[in-house]
Amino acid sequence: MELLKSAILEKGKVLPGDVLKVDCFLNHQIDIQLLSKMGKYVYDNFSDCRVDRILTVEASGIAFACLTAQFFCCPVVFAKKSKTSNVPGDCYMATVKSYTHGNVNDIIVSKDYIKAGENVLIMDDFLAHGEAANGLVSIVKSAGAKVVGVVAAIEKGYQKGGDELRAKGYNVMSLAIIDSMDLSGIKFREN
Amino acid sequence: MELLKSAILEKGKVLPGDVLKVDCFLNHQIDIQLLSKMGKYVYDNFSDCRVDRILTVEASGIAFACLTAQFFCCPVVFAKKSKTSNVPGDCYMATVKSYTHGNVNDIIVSKDYIKAGENVLIMDDFLAHGEAANGLVSIVKSAGAKVVGVVAAIEKGYQKGGDELRAKGYNVMSLAIIDSMDLSGIKFREN
Numbered sequence: 605m606e607l608l609k610s611a612i613l614e615k616g617k618v619l620p621g622d623v624l625k626v627d628c629f630l631n632h633q634i635d636i637q638l639l640s641k642m643g644k645y646v647y648d649n650f651s652d653c654r655v656d657r658i659l660t661v662e663a664s665g666i667a668f669a670c671l672t673a674q675f676f677c678c679p680v681v682f683a684k685k686s687k688t689s690n691v692p693g694d695c696y697m698a699t700v701k702s703y704t705h706g707n708v709n710d711i712i713v714s715k716d717y718i719k720a721g722e723n724v725l726i727m728d729d730f731l732a733h734g735e736a737a738n739g740l741v742s743i744v745k746s747a748g749a750k751v752v753g754v755v756a757a758i759e760k761g762y763q764k765g766g767d768e769l770r771a772k773g774y775n776v777m778s779l780a781i782i783d784s785m786d787l788s789g790i791k792f793r794e795n
Numbered sequence: 796m797e798l799l800k801s802a803i804l805e806k807g808k809v810l811p812g813d814v815l816k817v818d819c820f821l822n823h824q825i826d827i828q829l830l831s832k833m834g835k836y837v838y839d840n841f842s843d844c845r846v847d848r849i850l851t852v853e854a855s856g857i858a859f860a861c862l863t864a865q866f867f868c869c870p871v872v873f874a875k876k877s878k879t880s881n882v883p884g885d886c887y888m889a890t891v892k893s894y895t896h897g898n899v900n901d902i903i904v905s906k907d908y909i910k911a912g913e914n915v916l917i918m919d920d921f922l923a924h925g926e927a928a929n930g931l932v933s934i935v936k937s938a939g940a941k942v943v944g945v946v947a948a949i950e951k952g953y954q955k956g957g958d959e960l961r962a963k964g965y966n967v968m969s970l971a972i973i974d975s976m977d978l979s980g981i982k983f984r985e986n
Binding site: 628632633640667677717 | 826827857861864875
């Protein structure tokens with residue numbers, strides 16, 4: 605999506621340690637107009653398929669998911685990072701490693717909010733190693749529901765998460781795929 | 796706001812320990828249509844005043860803030876819960892006690908995203924003891940910006956947070972104020 609790529613080039617900053625800092629519009633300050641247009645773009649790509657629910661994970665996925673859900677007229681569910689090792693029996697759980705923060709979190713979703721047979725669209729701000737996306741996929745499968753797509757605002761195409769999900773047959777849609785980045789610049793994958 | 800009060804009465808559950816569980820529409824699963832109407836209601840109440848920015852705190856405030864910001868055409872900034880005791884020098888910080896989780900968090904906001912002289916609307920899902928709201932107020936003041944209002948979806952009116960902020964002169968707007976609740980029912984404050 606050209607508008608997002610332009611925002612990344614104009615406002616993003618590549619930092620040492622493979623960090624793309626886009627917190628001025630995506631995940632600290634949120635550019636509502638931009639994310640709403642991104643949401644419409646996602647909707648246009650999935651409008652021929654029934655989406656019962658959008659599933660994301662706190663905190664950075666919530667804004668993008670909510671601004672997209674308006675077009676689908678469906679609820680959003682966000683997985684919570686569990687602070688305890690006691691997962692309530694009424695929750696689905698997945699373990700997710702964060703490469704950014706160097707830690708491991710359990711993420712949980714109440715069994716009330718994903719039901720067997722539903723079509724679920726998974727969304728997040730970033731897709732890199734795919735840990736969060738795979739955790740959300742496993743939660744959807746635990747519920748007996750179907751993953752109709754995995755959407756990321758920004759995919760680090762040089763990491764394995766997105767392509768591994770595609771190889772498994774999931775419909776992965778990233779609005780901007782970065783093939784390489786370093787302090788001298790960012791190169792996007794051609795559409 | 797009658798629509799929110801109805802949702803609380805129909806779908807909320809009062810649990811032991813002064814917990815109002817509204818995670819089926821407000822803070823785990825998100826009813827996008829309801830929160831969008833709540834956002835419009837907030838806008839109608841503040842449309843005569845310039846709002847440069849909406850400030851909330853992760854994770855439960857993000858959805859309500861984003862769906863409201865669309866009407867104001869302004870960005871949202873969400874304070875992050877800091878995992879380290881080293882707050883970067885380029886951030887504003889406040890310490891917030893959570894009565895729900897029984898812990899203390901530092902919340903931080905990059906200095907880039909609140910500027911002196913701006914009008915900031917503070918929003919969150921709940922207002923009870925006022926810890927999060929006061930933390931956000933102190934961050935806005937640290938930036939030399941002005942708090943034009945403090946908005947909560949649900950205020951526990953029998954706790955001191957909201958009325959203390961009102962006594963200090965802040966424009967506090969809660970869409971539903973609960974005066975009492977127990978396992979037998981919920982009583983709202985009259986408008």
